[in-house]
Amino acid sequence: MSPxxxxxxxxxREHRWPALLLFGWIALLAxxxxxxxxxxxxxxxxxxxxxxxxIFICVFSAFxxxxxxxxxxxxxxxxxxxxxxxxxxxxxxxxxxxxSVAAIAYALLFDVCCLWLTDRAHVAGAAIWPLTxxxxxxSILAAAVALFFxxxxxxxxxxxxxxxxxxxxxxxxxxxxGWSAWMPGFPILLAMIDLKLTPDATIQWKAISIxxxxxxxxxxxxxxxxxxxxxxxxxx
Amino acid sequence: xxxxxxFNSVTKDYGSSWSRRRVRALDGFTLSLERGEIFGFxxxxxxxxxxAIHLALGFxxxxxGAGHLLGKPFGDAATRAHIGFLPENVALYHRxxxxxxxxxxxxxxxxxxxxxxxxxxxxxxVGLELEANRNAAKFSRGMQQRIGLAQALINDPELLILxxxxxxxxxxxxxxxxxLLLEANRAGKTIFLSxxxxxxxxxxxxxxxxxxxxxxxxxxxTDDLLVSHDRYEVVARGIPANSFEHSLPQVSSLxxxxxxxxxxxxxxxxxxxxxxxxxxxxxxxxxxxxxxRSLEEVFVELTNKGSGA
Numbered sequence: 150m151s152p153x154x155x156x157x158x159x160x161x162r163e164h165r166w167p168a169l170l171l172f173g174w175i176a177l178l179a180x181x182x183x184x185x186x187x188x189x190x191x192x193x194x195x196x197x198x199x200x201x202x203x204i205f206i207c208v209f210s211a212f213x214x215x216x217x218x219x220x221x222x223x224x225x226x227x228x229x230x231x232x233x234x235x236x237x238x239x240x241x242x243x244x245x246x247x248x249s250v251a252a253i254a255y256a257l258l259f260d261v262c263c264l265w266l267t268d269r270a271h272v273a274g275a276a277i278w279p280l281t282x283x284x285x286x287x288s289i290l291a292a293a294v295a296l297f298f299x300x301x302x303x304x305x306x307x308x309x310x311x312x313x314x315x316x317x318x319x320x321x322x323x324x325x326x327g328w329s330a331w332m333p334g335f336p337i338l339l340a341m342i343d344l345k346l347t348p349d350a351t352i353q354w355k356a357i358s359i360x361x362x363x364x365x366x367x368x369x370x371x372x373x374x375x376x377x378x379x380x381x382x383x384x385x
Numbered sequence: 386x387x388x389x390x391x392f393n394s395v396t397k398d399y400g401s402s403w404s405r406r407r408v409r410a411l412d413g414f415t416l417s418l419e420r421g422e423i424f425g426f427x428x429x430x431x432x433x434x435x436x437a438i439h440l441a442l443g444f445x446x447x448x449x450g451a452g453h454l455l456g457k458p459f460g461d462a463a464t465r466a467h468i469g470f471l472p473e474n475v476a477l478y479h480r481x482x483x484x485x486x487x488x489x490x491x492x493x494x495x496x497x498x499x500x501x502x503x504x505x506x507x508x509x510x511v512g513l514e515l516e517a518n519r520n521a522a523k524f525s526r527g528m529q530q531r532i533g534l535a536q537a538l539i540n541d542p543e544l545l546i547l548x549x550x551x552x553x554x555x556x557x558x559x560x561x562x563x564x565l566l567l568e569a570n571r572a573g574k575t576i577f578l579s580x581x582x583x584x585x586x587x588x589x590x591x592x593x594x595x596x597x598x599x600x601x602x603x604x605x606x607t608d609d610l611l612v613s614h615d616r617y618e619v620v621a622r623g624i625p626a627n628s629f630e631h632s633l634p635q636v637s638s639l640x641x642x643x644x645x646x647x648x649x650x651x652x653x654x655x656x657x658x659x660x661x662x663x664x665x666x667x668x669x670x671x672x673x674x675x676x677x678r679s680l681e682e683v684f685v686e687l688t689n690k691g692s693g694a
Binding site for chain 2: 152155156159162163224225226228229230231232233234235236239377379380381382
């Protein structure tokens with residue numbers, strides 16, 4: 150097993166409890182939105198659940214990644230890890246990979262829950278699989294952006310900066326700008342908010358490809374900044 | 386020929402570049418470690434020892450100067466596969482000791498088969514083979530330090546860098562640790578040992594460096610450092626024990642009479658007078674040697690001088 154995979158596995162193991170909590174949260178809210186006492190679920194409730202959970206998974210991924218460096222530095226566990234044959238970019242790739250694995254697992258559970266709910270609400274489920282792919286891409290991008298900010302900011306500030314980057318263009322009503330497709334996270338967020346449970350939904354390959362490319366760019370930027378950081382200096 | 390670990394005029398300042406409050410932790414520090422030696426690195430708290438170690442491992446960059454680890458510039462990741470490092474405060478993940486060792490070994494690219502063999506071997510070496518399946522993060526501090534040493538040894542490193550390896554150990558574990566280090570050294574490993582346990586440094590280190598306020602104030606072979614050329618110890622026979630009490634003011638300790646022998650120390654400038662007096666009293670000089678001090682005495686003298694005390 151490569152060192153990066155080992156570190157990613159360890160990262161997931163270290164965060165297993167919050168991760169499991171989110172699994173429970175997704176399943177529990179699906180049950181709550183299913184209106185089990187009725188013959189069928191209310192389409193409005195189902196739509197709300199889908200959009201809310203899709204965004205929530207992205208935000209949770211940002212939280213998971215933003216804390217990674219800070220945790221290791223605060224506990225000084227980073228010293229033993231980086232005293233091995235590990236480069237700083239490899240070290241950063243591990244939480245990104247771990248978060249991505251967690252995001253894929255969430256997205257698959259989310260997908261199953263959504264399909265069940267749309268079936269119970271008697272609405273088309275064709276939009277769920279394209280949305281699931283968007284959730285995965287959005288989560289990976291959110292994690293990469295949060296990881297980048299966390300290389301030089303406190304994790305909470307890093308999360309705030311990530312949320313601001315994703316939602317800022319919306320606040321400025323830039324959705325009709327020609328460049329909006331290239332703004333990090335923005336097209337994915339728009340697609341989630343504008344979700345329509347119609348039978349003609351298609352996979353948004355362009356938004357997904359851009360998000361994946363941007364994730365790589367943010368990881369490289371994070372590595373460039375982190376390469377210059379004094380990691381043995383204590384953090385609060 | 387480059388040493389195992391070289392610092393060339395390394396300076397390290399803490400504090401952001403725009404901040405006025407900058408602290409100089411290392412100041413023009415130069416040092417070269419020779420292959421196969423056990424090197425003692427001494428200094429008071431805040432002298433810059435840990436900073437020097439962290440620079441060598443690439444945890445931080447020097448403000449100026451440069452250094453090499455096994456011939457490669459500081460920070461080269463591949464080189465660290467041949468290093469074993471034990472930090473001052475060992476912080477471990479919540480995993481069974483055995484799995485934790487395999488994890489750290491795996492980060493150095495070790496293969497599973499070798500990892501399995503080595504983890505069992507090093508656990509036995511540090512005396513924790515019976516604790517292999519216990520959560521290492523819940524160990525006592527002394528046990529964590531032993532696991533820390535085990536992870537440093539797992540990749541069979543060329544160079545061991547140990548920062549306060551015995552600070553949390555009980556006396557028995559300290560003896561075991563000392564024997565382990567000597568055994569590792571006999572197996573060809575170079576050891577860089579930063580410690581406040583001066584008696585241990587004195588016992589096992591070939592060379593010693595003393596750091597004060599970021600500057601190297603003493604470097605040399607341990608034996609040379611401990612020998613004083615200011616005072617000499619004289620052992621004589623056939624003279625009364627009180628022969629020197631009033632005649633030579635430089636005689637620092639009262640003569641001791643043991644089996645007819647008299648032993649005392651004398652300042653270097655007074656040794657000729659002392660010998661002539663022994664002979665004039667009809668006595669015989671059995672030995673005349675420079676006084677050997679403890680490392681603690683040398684350390685206190687040098688660091689007090691350095692701080693102007």
